Amino acid sequence: MNSKISAFQFYSILLLSRILITLTYTPKYTEGITASDMIFQTLFRFAFGIIITLPVFLLNKKNENELQNKNGTFPKIKALIFSAVFFYFSVTTVSRLDLFAGTVMFPETDVKFLILLVIVLCAYAASLGIEPIARSAVMFVIPVLLSLAFIFISLVKKMDFLNLTPLFYNGVFPVVKTSLNAVGRTVEYAVIAASLPFVKGNSKKGFFIWITVQTAITAIIFFFEGTVLGEFSNMQLFPVYTIASMAQFSFFRGLGAIITGVWILCAFLKISLLIFLQSKLISEAFGIKQITVTVVSAVLLSVVCLFVSGNVSRFNAVDSSLIKFVLIMVSVPVLAIAELITKRVKKCVKQ
Amino acid sequence: MRKAVMILIALICVGTAVNRNAFKSDISNRDVVQGVGIDINNDGSYTVTLETINTENYSNADGAAKPVMNLRTLNGKTVSAAIKSAYSIDGKTPVLSQNRVIVIGKELAEKGILPSLDFFIRDAENYPTVQIAAVEEKASDFFKNASSESTVVSRNIEKILLTSDDDMAVSSITLCELMNRSKSAGHSFYVPIIETFKEKDRPEIKSKGTVVFKEGKYSCSLNEEETVSLNFLCNKARRGSVDFNTDSGAAAISIIKSKTVRSADYSADKPVFNIKIEIDADIAESDTDAGYNLSKSEISSLKGYGEEKVKADVEKLIQKLYSDKKADAAGLSRLIYIHYPDLFRKNEKNLSGIMTESQYSVEVEICVRRIGQDYVS
Amino acid sequence: MVIxxxxxxxxxVDEITAPTKSDDxxxxxxxxxxxxLEYLKSKLTPxxxxxxRKSEVDGIKFGFVMLDGMCDNELITEQLIIPIMRGIYETADGEKVLEAAADLISGSIDKSIQYELNASIREMLSGSLLMFVEGSERAVLFGVQKFPKRSISEPDSETQERGSKEGFSESFKDNVALLRRKIRTPVLKTEILEVxxxxxxxxxxVYLSDRVNEKTLESVKxxxxxASFDVCLGSGYLEPFLGTEKASFFSxxxxxxxxxxLTAKLSEGKIGIITDGTPYALFVPHLFTEYFHSLDDYLKKPYYAVSIRLLKIAAFFVGIFLPGIYVAICTFHQEVIPETMIxxxxxxxxFVPLxxxxxxxxxxxxxxxxKEAGLRMPKSIGNAVSIVGALVIGDAAVSAGLVAAPMLIIIGLTxxxxxxxxxxxxxxxLLRVILIIVGGISGFYGIMLVFATVIINMAAVAPYGIPFTSPLSPTKTGAWRDSVFRADWRTxxxxxxQTDRLDK
Structure with missing residues (x-):
């Protein structure tokens, strides 16, 4: 990546991408933990997030990130791993959007064309480069946060604190497992690992602010979800959408439309970013034209997503928490630690 | 390459433009449902009554105004089958996102209402904020009796149920709240009862108390006074009035604000529930002659009578619900779940038994803020 | 297949067109x-x-060429021909005679020397008098233009409440003079190019040399x-060449x-381009937030200016989104309709069949x-258009059941x-039409997708290194004092x- 973006722009994209995951979360990921535990597990998530990204920042501090080096086999391997991770997460993001559209928005309409529309437009956005994506993210952040704030203020009257539950009612382990699941669903850590060398400004400070803000927003969303819906949230595929549709402001009801808009904006940016990163990494590592890789990624993405579309069992097979966890662990801390160790050994051998 | 992508986008758009489904969901092709009534038949099938907006351009032979709403009575093995069969009547698919109320018929209430509500939870068009009400007859008969040329029955029902903010004698519950209560500790919930009556040949609807469900089935009915007590118990009483008899006659206090603080404790492994009702009130009507200026002691006496009345009513209701019917309609067992999870876990299977053996302490405190157009003598 | x-x-395309080529x-x-004169006749006849005109003074031959209708005949006769014909030339050397003849002419008349005939022809065709002298390999051109032109009047498209009533006209010299009146310092530079x-x-x-970005200036030139085209009849011809190369709604x-x-833009370090024959001047780089600015904002109180800007932003979004959102709501999202309106x-x-x-x-x-008919129609029958328009679009359409009243209100407001x-x-x-179609096909989903695509497309526009979405993104909070908000003039x-500091 020749062009650099500022830390503020970079973490704005990641914030929106992370908000998307929270908005689209499904109770199947929660390992049966209760409402209060859902709020509490965000703290575990915060800690885990910092732990797994430490090696990445250490690597970057010493300017030893192999992605900056275009020669050699290791950068190619690294580029392939990251591209595979980003491709997988693009598939799950698009499939989740398809699930949402097919279940909630257009239950009686075939939504395959919507998948194609999303992928084509995201591929177009990816072809424009990282800077437009970053600039757009900065413009979207404030309206998205304001929309969420508006929805939650409208929900204050519907809150019932009796819907909260005792902490660790089913034990601590399910809470830890849920937060590890959540870490596994956070592709942003892999994006940080892949993109950090190309971000200008204080990326460490930016990361800390980002992880704090996104943890706070997640906790607030789960808090409202717990107090407004209570046990009912376990009966909904997308509980956050449900609470938004319950919000009412004056004669405006059904504010789920706002969540739909936020969801699509965030998904658009996320998928564009992932397609861009795949194409950029592959093109720089293997010398293929970036636009070719973008088109090939988009076509492959379309094929896979159309295959998954409209079939709940295929979606469940693709959207596996275990696969996501393994991919994130391999691409973020394991790869960074392996790289650090290799370089240390090489240094010692040289000396 | 970019031109190829743009041509592809254009083709997708053209392809979708000819997608017939796009025009099928147009508002002119849909039946906007405002209310749903559900009855169960002897063979286990359902009769669903849909109140939809009438968009047909006709009038009666004698030139009378056309009805604003249509009533469609549909049958099906399941609720969803019944509702979907509306399509075969006028070629329009029902849209449930504007549905305001679900009315439960008497037989369905007795047999259990939870299976019939599954459709409304699964279907994404339905809102969890839809009001639930019960009637003491068939829901289809209720809708027929309550409707007229210019009446929107569902809207009227919703309006009445939403007055529970201002009238403690009316209870209300939404689908979300009902499901929460049915799934959480106690597995009991309540649903307001409504009935229709004629006022100068025009049908009107009013609230008639509350019905309590246990495990999804009918448990008991509460009259309006008991509904007031239930609202106090559930911390849902906001405004209303309480009238009572004193030694000198009848009096009434108007409640400006009410708050119920509920807490749970336990002693000897048995829960102790403390219910403290704090009321800010007006003296609406005293038991004295008209225009009589009340003294401090008289105000205090009226306050005392009011507190006794409320306390007695609430205690009577607790006796009825927890000792007689063993139905935790007020959701008090949730307090044990939240504050004493170990105790709850130990007694989860015998919760109704534990609730019967629990102690209930009710305290009422009325603060007289105003005494109307009067001054203290 | 695409190839x-x-x-x-x-x-x-080749079958019906010919390449544009300049006679260089x-x-x-x-x-x-x-x-x-023979050369000129070969180029210009018929x-x-x-x-x-050929003349001879003391055996020295003079040749004059002019464009009738573009020159001031009286000025030519009184101030040019008579002095030259009456001049006394001490030598027969063509070059010296040319210089002597030029010296005879009053300093108030522009003079320029040309060595090349085609350049001389171009200048003569702009309204100058071309003079040849026998024996000289130079030509002299005298600026004696007097052609019909529109006087300075109030601009039609940018009416201001409190601003001046002067607008640009078709003569670029007059336009530059208007700018000179506003900026009376030597930093205002004017360079001429031909297209x-x-x-x-x-x-x-035009630009201010003490604040313009040299790289941007070179890039503009x-x-x-x-820029390759045959004739340039307006500044709009130049716009695509000056703007972004990417396909975008915004240039x-x-x-x-x-x-x-234009003066205000120049003072921010921007570059102005004034085209002869059109009253519309261009300036680069242009930012998105500037669409919502007007001169009146700076002439009134800041709080009022802010409210008007916010109103404009709201009007812009209403103009784009309202019909699409209404279509989306009626087609897919009926739950959003308030109960009083359903x-x-x-x-x-x-009742509407469509x-x-x-x-x-x-x-x-x-x-x-x-709207188009009202724009093109002669003013005398313009009233008929408004009456017919009101009838067509108004009550009659609703009564006939061709259109619903809410739709009429929506389109009217939009x-x-x-x-x-x-x-x-x-x-x-254009966006409105796209969003209507997208809203009707895929509801809010499609509307938000298209909106996001347009935003990203807009964010990609940066023809001179300054992002079009600046100062919103990249966020330059220092510039927010005059973007959506407007600080007081004391601040x-x-x-x-300084525009070039708004880059990435």
Missing amino acids: NVKNWYRKK EKTPVKPTVAEN SFDVKY GATSKTRVCI KKIKN GVGSTERPDV FDICLQES PVMIEALIMHTVFEIV SISSFVIPSLYDVSS LGKKRL
Whole structure:
């Protein structure tokens, strides 16, 4: 990546991408933990997030990130791993959007064309480069946060604190497992690992602010979800959408439309970013034209997503928490630690 | 390459433009449902009554105004089958996102209402904020009796149920709240009862108390006074009035604000529930002659009578619900779940038994803020 | 297959077009008057308005060429011909005679020397008098233009409440003079370029040398020089060459009819381009937030300016989104309709035979037809258009059941809103149609997707390194004092914006 973006722009994209995951979360990921535990597990998530990204920042501090080096086999391997991770997460993001559209928005309409529309437009956005994506993210952040704030203020009257539950009612382990699941669903850590060398400004400070803000927003969303819906949230595929549709402001009801808009904006940016990163990494590592890789990624993405579309069992097979966890662990801390160790050994051998 | 992508986008758009489904969901092709009534038949099938907006351009032979709403009575093995069969009547698919109320018929209430509500939870068009009400007859008969040329029955029902903010004698519950209560500790919930009556040949609807469900089935009915007590118990009483008899006659206090603080404790492994009702009130009507200026002691006496009345009513209701019917309609067992999870876990299977053996302490405190157009003598 | 289609299309275009090529042949001035006049006749005949004259003074031959109708005949006779014919020339050397004759002419008349005949012809065709002297390989051109032109008047498209009533006219010299009156310092620079292979239209680049970005300036000049077209009849011809190369709704080039607005842009380090023959000046780089600015904002109190800007932003979004959102709501998201309106909308739309999306498209098209007719129609029958338009679009359509009343209100409100910012009318009109179609096909889902795509497309526009979305993104909080909000002049006046610092 020749062009650099500022830390503020970079973490704005990641914030929106992370908000998307929270908005689209499904109770199947929660390992049966209760409402209060859902709020509490965000703290575990915060800690885990910092732990797994430490090696990445250490690597970057010493300017030893192999992605900056275009020669050699290791950068190619690294580029392939990251591209595979980003491709997988693009598939799950698009499939989740398809699930949402097919279940909630257009239950009686075939939504395959919507998948194609999303992928084509995201591929177009990816072809424009990282800077437009970053600039757009900065413009979207404030309206998205304001929309969420508006929805939650409208929900204050519907809150019932009796819907909260005792902490660790089913034990601590399910809470830890849920937060590890959540870490596994956070592709942003892999994006940080892949993109950090190309971000200008204080990326460490930016990361800390980002992880704090996104943890706070997640906790607030789960808090409202717990107090407004209570046990009912376990009966909904997308509980956050449900609470938004319950919000009412004056004669405006059904504010789920706002969540739909936020969801699509965030998904658009996320998928564009992932397609861009795949194409950029592959093109720089293997010398293929970036636009070719973008088109090939988009076509492959379309094929896979159309295959998954409209079939709940295929979606469940693709959207596996275990696969996501393994991919994130391999691409973020394991790869960074392996790289650090290799370089240390090489240094010692040289000396 | 970019031109190829743009041509592809254009083709997708053209392809979708000819997608017939796009025009099928147009508002002119849909039946906007405002209310749903559900009855169960002897063979286990359902009769669903849909109140939809009438968009047909006709009038009666004698030139009378056309009805604003249509009533469609549909049958099906399941609720969803019944509702979907509306399509075969006028070629329009029902849209449930504007549905305001679900009315439960008497037989369905007795047999259990939870299976019939599954459709409304699964279907994404339905809102969890839809009001639930019960009637003491068939829901289809209720809708027929309550409707007229210019009446929107569902809207009227919703309006009445939403007055529970201002009238403690009316209870209300939404689908979300009902499901929460049915799934959480106690597995009991309540649903307001409504009935229709004629006022100068025009049908009107009013609230008639509350019905309590246990495990999804009918448990008991509460009259309006008991509904007031239930609202106090559930911390849902906001405004209303309480009238009572004193030694000198009848009096009434108007409640400006009410708050119920509920807490749970336990002693000897048995829960102790403390219910403290704090009321800010007006003296609406005293038991004295008209225009009589009340003294401090008289105000205090009226306050005392009011507190006794409320306390007695609430205690009577607790006796009825927890000792007689063993139905935790007020959701008090949730307090044990939240504050004493170990105790709850130990007694989860015998919760109704534990609730019967629990102690209930009710305290009422009325603060007289105003005494109307009067001054203290 | 795509390549075959491309080649086929190229062939079809080649069949009916010819390449634009400029006559860049350089022919030096000949030493004899007869040869020069012969050359000019070969280039210009038949042209009845080109006048040739040969004269002789003391055996020295003079040749004059002018364009009748473009020159001030009285000035030529009194101030040029008579002094030259009465001049006393001490030598027969053509070059010395040429210089002596030029010296006889009053200093108030522009003089320029040319060595090349085609350049001389171009200047003569701009209204100068061309003079040859026998024995000289130079030609002299005297600026004696007097052609019919429009006087300075109030601009039609940018009316201001409190601003000046002067607008640019078709004469670029007058336009530059208007700018000189506003900026009376030597930092205002004006450079002339020519565009158009045949028209050779003069384009004047104006900038303030103490604040302009040199790289941007070079880039502008290069783009203008590389602009290839046959005739340039307006500044709009130049816009695509100056703007972004990416396909976008926005070009990154602004235009104005007002000298005071252009002055303000120049003071921020921007570059102005004034094209001869059009009253619209261009300026680069242009930012998105500037569409919502007007001169009146700076002449009134800041709180009022902010409210008007916010109103304009709201009107812009209403003009784009309202019909699409209404179509989306009626087609897919009926739950959003408030209960007080659901009855009316349901009933009204049920009477209309068309789906909501088609209804919206037809109403939009009808409105565009009426608007276009009102624009082109002679003023004398303009009233008829408004009456017919009101009848067609108004009550009659609703009564006949062709359109629902809510749709009429939506389209009417949308159309009025889109006129709040006339410079964005074309963009908002196109986006409106796209969003109506997308809303009717895929509801909010599609509307938000298209909105996000447009935003990203807009964010990609940065023709001179300054992102079009600046100062919103990249966030330059220092510039927010005059973007959506406007600080008081006591704050704004202390420091001026330097546009080239808004880059990434």
